[in-house]
Amino acid sequence: MDVARDSRQNREGERTSPASPRATSLSVRDVTVTYPNGTTAVQDASFELRAGTICALVGVNGSGKSTLFKAIMGFVTPRQGAVRICGLPMQEALRANFVAYVPQSEEVDWNFPVLVEDVVMMGRYGHMGFLRLPSKMDHAKVEEALERVGMGAFRKRQIGELSGGQKKRVFLARALAQEGRIILLDEPFTGVDVKTETEIIGLMKELRDQGHVMLVSTHNLGSVPDFCDQVVLINRTILAAGPTARVFTQANLERAFGGVLRHFQLAGTALHEDDDTRSVTVLTDDERPLVFYGQKRPDQGPLRRSEDGEPS
């Protein structure tokens, strides 16, 4: 199995906050998860992420992405293997508030009588005492998190009274307020417009520069090269893991998605009438297509979507 190694990670030492000596890391080693009905959803998964990484978790529906998240949070116990967070066993890491989780929208009860600021305050609970009485600092962190995602004006709204993109931001703010070093995001871009998506990505990049580790499951293949340094391709087992440029290639994606991926190849004559023989391949499993331009050197890695201009 590929274990992620990247030049960025050599600077890891600088990226951990000086207050806590433990280096931020997420290590999944030989994890196999079998559900009670006998389905083995994940088999022998191993990868490792270091401080200051955004890693995309990419795979078809049912490939085990959510299962892997559940294993990292200890919702399901791996039949084999172990997850270690910042060098600690998972239970201890959870107690130390190292992990924050941004749930899929479908998992949230939007009718629950809580206001936006209450939800964000829940992020602070791990930092509070027995009675969970918020201190001045807790209020300040909530304030700051809300401002950072641009939801300050909505703090007194009940959470069901928000748009899809605003809902996403609230839970992102909760993760910010929680100050977890590992942030797990399950499909943060579904139902979000391009503007909000860009803002969320901007925020994630800031967090990366502060040394956080983010694991993001997504179907937006087109955005992956934009903001992810690492990619884990999964289909029950890890097909490939490592730096985006090396792993996120047409060959690997076709392996991960099999026949599911929509695949358009536009060869020379379909595009223009000169004798330019280059071709354009569009791969998509969701809304944002991934575009490969033919006749590129294979080591060059993928380019972004077509509106980024002509291939050189």
Added chain:
Amino acid sequence: MITELLVPFSYDYMVKAMWVSALVGGVCAFLSAYLMLKGWSLMGDALAHSIVPGVAAAYLMQWPYAAGAFIAGFLASAGMAFVRQHTQLREDATIGLVFTTFFAAGLLLVSLYPTSVNVQTIVLGNILGISDEDALQVVIISLVSAAVLLLKWKDLMVVFFDEAHARTVGLQPRVLKIVFFTLLSACTVAALQTVGSCLVIAMVVTPGATAYLLCDRFERLLMLSVAIGVATSFVGAYLSYFLDGATGGVIVTLQTLLFLATFYLAPKHGVLASRRRISGAVEVKP
């Protein structure tokens, strides 16, 4: 006239009934706020019926009835959790299966040993005739439950709202849920004395449902729900002196009336308010 209204306060048994009812009503209302949000409202009903065999067995073995009731209630909630975990059955089927099993066992016990227990007391409640000993049990149960809830209400809220997040802030959802259902079992035992097993369900649903229509914030919802529970139980016990009716019936009728009033008149989620807003919005249109 005034003196007539104060008559109930001159009887010790009435004063006792009013205060004990108010206490039980308050704690049940506290729990109702959580149950309603999870769609677990029928759990209260199920537990109240599941308690019957415990009470019967306790009378047989000369234990305090609350101990038997509590053990039965705990076994029933554990049973439901167990069935839920190991099958894909829906919540209602799970609850139905477990509680009818327990209730049937209870009826069987009662019919085999007919003198051992007065079923009518369990089914209808008898707060006006409660013995000092039983009243003490009820008060202790309620106070302990109230103390735990006051200390842990925020943790329980996070667990009920978002279990995954609860884990990431270091809470243990499973432990907290067991605590919650233990309290629920205990409080249904207490409520049995006041309103009887048939009406326990109202005590652990209606106040929360009413408050839900009035608040957007869990903290307020809890406070309002408890206030409704305390007030209706106190007043209900008081009125039952004049009406000469079953206390449980009066309490639950009051709660229902309050709910109906809220349903129509609530400023935000009420029927009239939404109609007004919708027609108002049409007029504003350019």
